[in-house]
Amino acid sequence: MIRRDFHRMLLSATALALLPLRGFSQRRGRQLRVNGERLNRLMRELREFGKTPAGGVSRVAYSDADIAARAYIMDRMREAGLSIRVDTAGNILGRREGREPLPPLLMGSHIDSVPDGGAYDGNVGSLGALEAAWTLADNDVTTRHPIEVVIFQNEEGAVVGSEAMGGTLDVSELDRVSQSGVTIGEGMQRLGGDPDRLHEAVRPAGTIAAYLELHIEQGGFLERDAVDIGVVEGIVGIRWWDVTVDGFANHAGTTPMDQRRDALLAGAKFVQAVNRIITSTPGRQVGTVGRIEALPGAPNVIPGQVQLSLEIRDLDAAKIGRLFERIRAEAGVIEDDTGTKIGFTDKVEIVPAPTDPRIRNVIDEVATALGLTHQRMPSGAGHDAQSIAPVAPIGMMFIPSVGGISHSPKEFSEPQDIMNGANVLLNTLLRLDDMRL
């Protein structure tokens, strides 16, 4: 079981005073605009790295395509006047200096993909951040805080670079074999990092003023409701259990129906119970059984054991716990009905990572000022922002994702929406720069 409750403890310590300073800059009235044409050209160029015949992108972390795409990004960062370094975890940081000796405002995302994935997940936030910094250079704007554009390594497999920065990457992860076939540690070296000096990549609480991430929604709400910007309330917590149903395997021909202890019949009741309990409770929680196997798994043998997964997500960790207890109680009823035993093993617990309430308000204001419609929403998917939450206030904004399709070659967001998102990111950054962080 992986338990990640660091940021719950730390958040109170980092609840920095985001109070507006008197004497707002001249930018309060008018909004700076990114170069949408350039941003969408960058999107087209970046998708060439690892492009698949289906029009998607296979650019798993540490692959040749990933390394080539990182070189492309660093070239563009140089064009944008950023000074580049790769931290010991292999994250790329492009820095633009500020006027005052303050911790930097960080913004970015990732450019690695799942195998046979799409060209928008991660790319929009990475290039949106680069474009925002480039726009500052184009307009000769020097902010109070330094600005850092970050490209986190290996978000998809999972949030490795950002956890290294947040200080929560377990060193045992370095030995885990990644999608590209090399270990995480070997991958870091391929990216120019140094796993032996991993601690140098950690950014302690207080050393980042705030972290902002633009991302595609990966759900269908914004597109369906024709809303321009999703203002993320937080990244949901996830708990995942392995569930084992033990019955008794027997001959499907000779065992009468009333003498069976059919683990799959019990498993089927369990799957339905999960759905019923999750959907009959008010709220936006989700519960999923994604994996199931019956053993021995022959058409002519009554299943003696069924193994399945249970995953529950919600912004409220206590609610996840209450839902699980209801499911466990229902499992007891199923045990009695079917003569089986149902056991649960905790596998993963990721506590919710709420965004900073004051940053949410700034995003709302910026979207309104830009004439964009906006809506509060949770993020059901994980993001690098959750790894930074332990050490800094975070904010996230979503743009519509057509059909809610993600991790697929069919992933698509409109160029106009990508530009809108980058404009919200840029102007949120500028308003935060004016605040006491």
Next chain:
Amino acid sequence: MIRRDFHRMLLSATALALLPLRGFSQRRGRQLRVNGERLNRLMRELREFGKTPAGGVSRVAYSDADIAARAYIMDRMREAGLSIRVDTAGNILGRREGREPLPPLLMGSHIDSVPDGGAYDGNVGSLGALEAAWTLADNDVTTRHPIEVVIFQNEEGAVVGSEAMGGTLDVSELDRVSQSGVTIGEGMQRLGGDPDRLHEAVRPAGTIAAYLELHIEQGGFLERDAVDIGVVEGIVGIRWWDVTVDGFANHAGTTPMDQRRDALLAGAKFVQAVNRIITSTPGRQVGTVGRIEALPGAPNVIPGQVQLSLEIRDLDAAKIGRLFERIRAEAGVIEDDTGTKIGFTDKVEIVPAPTDPRIRNVIDEVATALGLTHQRMPSGAGHDAQSIAPVAPIGMMFIPSVGGISHSPKEFSEPQDIMNGANVLLNTLLRLDDMRL
């Protein structure tokens, strides 16, 4: 799809007149008894071939253990005065000549096992038949019909030798790789058969007077109800379908519950519907979902497809068809409820093989004469007898199987029950010998 409806067509042609002859032999009054001590010694000796550390038997067809056990059986057949031949399919036949020029009475079973199986399935019927023939030799009884003790090859993988004899083994089966790693054709050669002359193993209708098979029940009824002998009404028909549920795979975190087309939720409803329909209909039919897989099968992805198996068994083929139609109609309701599509592919259809009603009556009478309790019952498992049904009247008798456990090292039948079964087999054979077959 394998369709086996030959014996339905043929049975009427082979519904031979099993009318009792006038002038019953002197054996009608007293029952001949087998040598129970010898029979149970043979059981102990045979289980040494392929014995596993758990006390079971791994003696898959064509393995070295199988071949050694066959040599052991042939030695014992010689001791019992039987003349031995191996047919071109690799079945062992031990013959004792009769007084009249009649087709032989056949009795036997198999000695191959499933991997990590038990020492009773097949062995009881094989050694029971050998012991019955041996008892005839001990008592200098010469029957009217010739007697043939048959050890069918590869019953477990499945009914290969008996199908060859019944004329229903498809030649494509010769190329199928068996549990032992060699093809069926290669296996036949290892046993002394000749796959190129397979047709010579076929026994046309009318060339076998009757076939009798003693077997363990492989269910728990006889033991539970303390009944000595099961009089088998027939071997159930089996239909097996592959079932595919198509939904839509999506992100478990970002897809709200009311927008899912979850193939596993539909699959779970289907498993329950099968159970409900099978159990709510009067009768002894069974229905089983033994295999299930959700794709892609990750805890954090809503299953887009579920593949499962459906098997229904009953003595009445028409009833199997009616039950399937009810299940298919219910699947339509599930499709509408869950936004999925459920498709069925016919995989196997084995029509029921009823035993000859007059042989059932003879078994009843013999058991009563021996002071044994008996009960009519279907066979839910397949047996070699079903392959002989197309060409000859068949009869089967069961003995109790402790706990109904089979295909397991825990398989066990009491020595007394084994002896009882052999006595019923012997005396049924003698009564049939007196009848006009």
